[in-house]
Amino acid sequence: MGAHAHTAHAGHAAGHHEHHHHEESFISKWVFSQDHKMIGKQFLVTAIFMAWVAVIMSLIFRLQLAWPGEGFAFTNFFLGDKWAPGGVLDSNMYLALVTIHGTIMVFFVLTGGLSGTFANLLIPLQVGARDMASGFINMLSYWFFFLSSVVMLASLFVEGGPASAGWTVYPPLSALPKAIPGSGAGMTLWLVSMTLFIASSLMGGLNYVVTILNLRTKGMKMTRLPLTIWAIFLTAVLGVLSFPVLLSAALLLLLDRTMGTSFYLSDIHLAGEALENTGGSPILFQHLFWFLGHPEVYIVLLPALGITSEIIATNARKPIFGYRAMIGSILAIAFLSFIVWGHHMFITGMNPFLGSVFVATTLLIAIPSAVKVFNYITTLWRGNIIFTPGMLFSIGLVATFIAGGLTGIILADSALDIAIHDTYFVVAHFHIVMGMSAIFGMFAGIYHWFPKMYGRMMNTKLGYAHFWITFICSFGVFFPMHFIGLAGAPRRYYNYTEFPMFDGVVDLNIVVTIFAIVGALAQVIFTYNFFYSVYRGPKAVQNPWKSNTLEWTTPVEHIHGNWPGPIPVVHRWPYDYSKPGKPEDWVSQITPLDPDEEEH
């Protein structure tokens, strides 16, 4: 399918019109498409499916945590008698669910799903390109992602269960099947799946970087790029620089598991037998893992922040406050994210001096983050706010970013981290700042660009219901976890009944679980709204939100090559909302400057 498909380039701007009507076969249009818009949608639908898998997993273990040892038909329905005899979750399966829930959410939903969808959809449309630099590699990127998802799902069904060592898969636990059954075939498939995922992410990331740098339309200076593109650009740079390190960590782990090497193993006596591995260090894995793992947090978060910047400006009908400061803070966050990984390892026995360096670098990240928050708030100030569902989720993101960001200051402080490391406080922190913020950014993006993706509108009323229930439930779920953590309760415990010291807070687990169930039901509303609107939603107009950016100058019906005529030329930054002296409260980027007009 690759050979004849016409990869569109900015180069044949004019004259493209004549041949975009090439009849594409079903396969090349819907399956092995090289069109960035279709690939973006493929990423999105795959991510929605994966997200449901992860949500159901979380419901199963939330049931166990709220009512430990009780049988649930729901649990038995999904896990069968092997892993949930009588509906009671098995303790190994509990760890497996926690592991795969984390893996899917972090990588498949918030990395593949979020970046994959919006980088693909928005980069060519917002920079003014016919398509990605390489449509073929872009297509491969999706199919590697798809394959990786399939392998991850397949790992759920192997003997011994899927990987169970936590999403961070620290060896030796992840290296030794005798330590936990999930470290058998399940772990091997996990590593295979991640290898495919990393390949996908690298192909995507290189494409994004190259496209943004080389294929911007005339007039689209870097300082005229929408903040979405800036965020996606640095996300891609982070991914390209850090994912290979995870790949090497995974390969070394694979060698330790299969070839008898000792990169991570030393002096282990397990199941009555002394292993022969000596000289390795489990801490090495942690360094390699978190060298990706921390930038990964921003790989997840930056696109969400970019999307939010765009949507808040559009719907506040006001330029984003401090455009250059926003770019600066994205750059600062991206840079700092590479020198903070050690804050995940304060209590591994790392030299305390090294720990103090990581404290300082980590806390510095709070500065650009604070700048972003203040700029969002100032953008709302004296705005003219239209509450689209996308706008609601964007405001929601700012709220979760504040709540989760602030507790990060506590966890970054090594002295404080000692006492709350690996407790529920951490679970609360990263779910709010990274999980909720990023998923809110993703929802915001879906509601906002749905008309661009499918040419139809999603139902607004259902969007409101979805937002408010989700917003309330996300705090209902994660806010009490701070308190559970401050009582000293560790994460990844199958139940807390063995410790009388947690008796005072275990009833909070019931509160959390009830909010989680209601929150999950709200996602049914979203899923229904999404798929119904794809087929039956009211037809969209070209620029429903009266937005300035280039994607809204393309026709509603998707065409290969994006613009029927030549690619428009850009004359101004994307945030001329409510500019004095203009008839409308928006001015598209393609509108030339008036002779005496100053560019913002």
Place this chain on the structure above:
Amino acid sequence: MTKLLILIVVVLGILAVAQLARVYELTSKLRGKREEDISDADNRMNAMLMWLFPVAYFGFFLWLVIAYKDKMLPLAASTQGVETDALLDFNWWILIITFIITNALLFFFAGRYVYSRDRRAHWYPHNNKWELAWTIAPAAVLAVIIIYGLNTWQNITSPASPDALQMELYAKQFDWTARYPGTDGMLGATDYRLINGENPLGIVTANAITKRLAEIEQEQAEARMQLSGVLPDAKRADLEHHMDYLGRIAARIVNLRMVMEEDIRVNGQASTYLHGADDVVTKDFMLPLRKEANILIRSRDIIHSAYIPHLRVQMNAVPGMTTSMKVTPTITTDSMRTHVMNDEKFDFILLCNKICGASHYNMQMPLIVTTALEYDAWIAEANKKPFEAPEVPVEPAAPAATDSSMNSGAGSQPVASLPSAGQ
């Protein structure tokens, strides 16, 4: 049957939502309204919710604080913990104030500046003064947080004083074992290849090496016997493989013996290989009040984490290396029971805080903090049952000696009874 019912309920629920959405869509079509046009009523409703939400949000926060204040960890029972708690309280003040101000502004503005056709947003793309202000303000506050935090970190993690009590916590799936130095005050060397039923920590002594080698030899002999009989091919290959393995392990242990002998020759009495025999291996975890303890932490199999929430200390147990944490308990278990918690059953708990397998959630050991006097009595009693009975000669002269020490079997049995542990 229940499954079917649940399925029906879910399907009906979805259908109900679908029908509602249909009705809404048809009515709005009749009114000629487009989906992207957000009505004034909708804007106003959301603006109102933006104002209501923080009330609920802060209310929830307040309720959690009031209802669960007394269920958080009680006051820290170590000098290190007292210091971190002070730092934590300092941070909380800054964070909660920031939390309330930023959220209040966010939701207030979101509700206040709702869309109106008669108004235009204020054109305000940037203001360098403001941007500088909110770069410098957080930077200044963070500088204070960083300096205060690092100061505390330095105090907590600086090396323990030389006269601190040395002891060891040893982790394995799914329990903890404690080891105290015997009367010589030094912990002996260990090697994981020596681990067996009576030497769960792999303490190195000449005697332990001899016994372990004898054990391996016996295993080899059994395997050889089996191999001389009729066996299926697969089983035979396995056994041969195992024989090779035993040979290599034995060779390593012989090597260890040479290293040990060399070390003893060079260092004399200072050699750590001479200090294992009188070590106390026990399931009782005792610490004396107001005495700095340097706790060494090791693991037999995978990564665990030694976490004592009430003392605010934690350190990972990593196979292949020894980590350590220092802690100075300031409240005895008895005082906690009678004065702080009003709970006769209260115990300080050492728990595992790094995912380690099926029973991770129940890998615990109580810690008893006693007065120095009680501790001294306990350790004196415990010292009577060292890892190896003292009459065993350092150099194993004859196999007979080995046998007799086997029978004396100090090894892994729990030692001594606790002065205050019994309830």
